[in-house]
Amino acid sequence: xxxxxxxxxxxxxxxxxxxxxxxxxxxxxxxxxxxxxxxxxxxxxxxxxxxxxxxxxxxxxxxxxxxxxxxxxxxxxxxxxxxxxxxxxxxxxxxxxxxxxxxxxxxx
Amino acid sequence: xxxxxxxxxxxxxxxxxxxxxxxxxxxxxxxxxxxxxxxxxxxxxxxxxxxxxxxxxxxxxxxxxxxxxxxxxxxxxxxxxxxxxxxxxxxxxxxxxxxxxxxxxxxxxxxxx
Numbered sequence: 001x002x003x004x005x006x007x008x009x010x011x012x013x014x015x016x017x018x019x020x021x022x023x024x025x026x027x028x029x030x031x032x033x034x035x036x037x038x039x040x041x042x043x044x045x046x047x048x049x050x051x052x053x054x055x056x057x058x059x060x061x062x063x064x065x066x067x068x069x070x071x072x073x074x075x076x077x078x079x080x081x082x083x084x085x086x087x088x089x090x091x092x093x094x095x096x097x098x099x100x101x102x103x104x105x106x107x108x
Numbered sequence: 109x110x111x112x113x114x115x116x117x118x119x120x121x122x123x124x125x126x127x128x129x130x131x132x133x134x135x136x137x138x139x140x141x142x143x144x145x146x147x148x149x150x151x152x153x154x155x156x157x158x159x160x161x162x163x164x165x166x167x168x169x170x171x172x173x174x175x176x177x178x179x180x181x182x183x184x185x186x187x188x189x190x191x192x193x194x195x196x197x198x199x200x201x202x203x204x205x206x207x208x209x210x211x212x213x214x215x216x217x218x219x220x221x
Contacts, residue, residue, distance in 0.1 A: 004150075036210075042214070042215075043198055043212035043213060043214055043215050044151070044198070044210075044212050045212070046209050046210065049209075088150065088151065090151075095153060095156070095166070096141075096153070096210070097153075098143075098150045098151040098152075099150055100148060100149065100150035101150055
């Protein structure tokens with residue numbers, strides 16, 4: 001079992017809809033959880049982080065964490081074409097471990 | 109503005125050659141990391157450093173080495189390049205050990221022929 005698992009996609013979402021990205025992790029001792037966005041040919045950039053169970057909102061982005069079920073998700077409201085990218089889930093136990101990413105395409 | 113730069117952006121080399129990829133950051137971060145990114149594997153940690161003269165192996169360190177002689181630089185050396193090391197390499201730095209926010213360089217595309 002991979003330490004951090006994501007559906008590779010592609011995930012296609014109409015413009016203006018909610019995009020939902022999911023990630024599961026295997027290490028119950030993980031403490032910190034991150035979402036990075038990576039545009040094609042570019043480097044990853046951090047968009048959200050969450051430490052506690054529940055929801056954390058930042059603009060159009062909401063990160064959700066459920067430690068009991070070992071999953072973390074990212075919701076993007078009012079999706080825009082500029083949100084088309086690969087989204088990487090990362091989990092920190094002692095070092096940061098990345099998932100393989102989900103490719104998201106927003107359809108105008 | 110503070111930044112992290114990698115060079116070269118693209119490199120083609122031959123099997124068996126030694127290659128060094130440069131990484132320079134002006135954030136004054138103690139923590140620096142090297143990752144490789146391959147289809148189907150995501151970002152995998154090669155080596156990392158928590159300060160000058162400190163280096164540690166990541167999950168895919170075989171065939172790679174790093175040295176940290178100052179805060180700003182963490183060069184990555186491929187001792188004898190292999191075709192399996194063809195990849196995109198990212199350097200990153202962070203202020204804290206919890207890696208709260210990694211700042212990534214723009215990457216180096218390395219092809220080993």
